[in-house]
Amino acid sequence: MESTNGTAGTTNTRAEQECYHHTTLVDLPDELVLNVASFLDKESQLLLSLSCKQLHSLLNTFVDLAIHDRATKVRFLQRLQLDHPEYLTCRSCGFLYLWRRMQTSQYDCPRASQHQHADTLLSYRRLVRAGDTDYTFLSRNIVDLILQAYEHGPTNGLPLSFFNSSGKDRHGISRTNEARLIDGQLILVSRLELEGREGMAAMARFFDMELCLHYRFNPGKDNMFRAVAKAVTDVEGSKKRKPQILLRPFKCYYCETDHRLQVDKDAEKQITIVLNVWRNYGRRHSNMPSNEQHFHRYPVFKLDAKSVSKRDVRAVFESASQ
Known part of the structure; x- marks a missing residue:
């Protein structure tokens, strides 16, 4: 019983x-x-x-379940891949691929060579360098993988330390790159240091490469290099023991990028030119156009002057250490 x-x-x-x-x-x-x-x-x-x-x-x-546009297809695949973390959706062509197999090509889409030219201009990659041979192509795919790992666990993407690097190249330029996640936003800071007045020549050659893609579309772009040259002259002639001149921040009107230059002279009268660049790539979803346009070679949306003046990407970045 x-x-x-x-x-x-x-x-x-x-x-x-x-x-x-x-x-x-x-x-x-x-x-x-x-x-x-x-x-x-x-x-x-x-x-x-x-x-x-x-x-x-x-x-x-x-119900009509047919997908008639690529944006919907990409959003569908991005949700589907949450159950399959070994896959990543290419935003340019809507192709779901095994991203770990693409490590040697910087996790780029295996169909990248077939992308339309217009799509390439909306998914522009930026070179993040540390030394002569230490570099990373910062792409939308890599940003997605880092944010995906942050939201859904380390097996779903790349670690934040992927961007952290430092080194000195054959031109004497010292570079440091550091990434942080603040309130779900991915922010990357790049710092360049050049020593001596000869650093001006090196900066003239590599200056544009370190700024945001839209530097030349912004007002006041032609004044930055002249301001640095004047600051170097002023620091050289200064009688202070360790003079320092901080130039006004240069903020992009199209993407969340803030730049700032400074010129220092140490006790041995060695001049150092420093360029800091802070980039806010935003969150994985629900971004503003200014976050998305980091990857747009020719941006369309322009921020108003008031919004740009209030923005301080540096303050957001440094809030993580407080």
Whole structure:
């Protein structure tokens, strides 16, 4: 009797568990399910249709699940890849690929050579250098992998330390790169140091490479180099023991990038020119155009002067150490 009761109890428990875990959505009338689905965006409707055979049949019969634009396809694949962290969605072509296999090509899309020219201009890569041979191509894919790891765990992407590097190249330029995540926003700071007046010549050659892509589209762009030259002259002629001149921050009107130059002279009268660049790549989703336009070679959206003047990417970056 005890054995029979025990078996019956086990059977009832399993039945209760199955009932408890059973999806109540499929028990609703088809009309209600379709009504619920009508409030979902296209990518969510697609994911719902993949959850079970019953919903797949129902939604495919009564709902248009065809994807008519690449943006929707990319959003759908980005949600789908959360259950498959070994994959990454290319935003340029909507291709889902095994990103770890692409390490030798800086995790770039395997179909990159087939991308349209217009797409390439919207996914421009920037070279982040430390020394002559230590460099990284900062792309939208790498930013996605770092933010994905932050949101969903280390197996889903790359560590934040991927960007951290330092070194000195054959031109005498010392570089330091450091990345931080503040409130879900990825911020990268790059610092360049050049010593001596001869550093002016090196800066003239490599200056543009270190600034944001849209430097030449901004007002006042022609004054920056002249201001540095004047600061070097002023520091050389200063009678102070360790003079320092901080130039006004140069802020991009198209992306979240702030630049600042300073000129120092130490006790041995050695002049050092320092360029700091802070870039805010934002979050993985719901970014402002100024975050997205980091990768746009020819930006369209321009920030108003008031918003730019109030922005301080450096302060946000340094808030993580407080």
